[in-house]
Amino acid sequence: MTIGAQFVPKRRDPAVDMNALRLSAKKEVAQNYSTSLMSNTKWRTLFKALGTSGIDIKGIAVKFVGESQEWSPVFPILYPPHAYVDLWPLNVCPLVEIEWIEFRRIVVEKRPNNVPPALLPQDVDAIRAVIDATGKRFPIEVTEQGLRIVGHLK
Helix, strand or coil: EEECCECCCCCCCCEEEECHHHHHHHHHHHEEEEHCCCCCHHHHHHHHHHHHHHCCCCCCCCEEECCCCCCCCCCCECCCCCCCECCCCCCCCEHHCCCEEECCCCECCCCCCCCEEEEECCCCCHHHHHHHCCCCCCCEECCCCCCEEEEEEE
């Protein structure tokens, strides 16, 4: 699958039983993580606030429970019912699957034909201001690369 000309591997078959996937993720979290810091409601509040803010979010990094690699989907789109989010091109996924998301100061956008990647600056201070304006306490870590919202701790 491609984004622009960037190859993005397909994370899962779209015919997956979403409820089974959600229950499997909950089991993974219960067995392998010490605590959960984000609920479905908090994730939805975060995504909705950022999605309606008008801030130009150029990209995010996402790590899912039980996986070692990060993914770089487009900004999440809330997907009914409430326990899911659309992380195109990775498909719809249960919110409980998100170990963390990170808003990076510099987003690396791969380009085709051996053209060097574009380095896109992202205003993480504006993103933080929108998050803070929700009035909710989110588990935010400031990393070398930007802001990380932590869903689960090992």
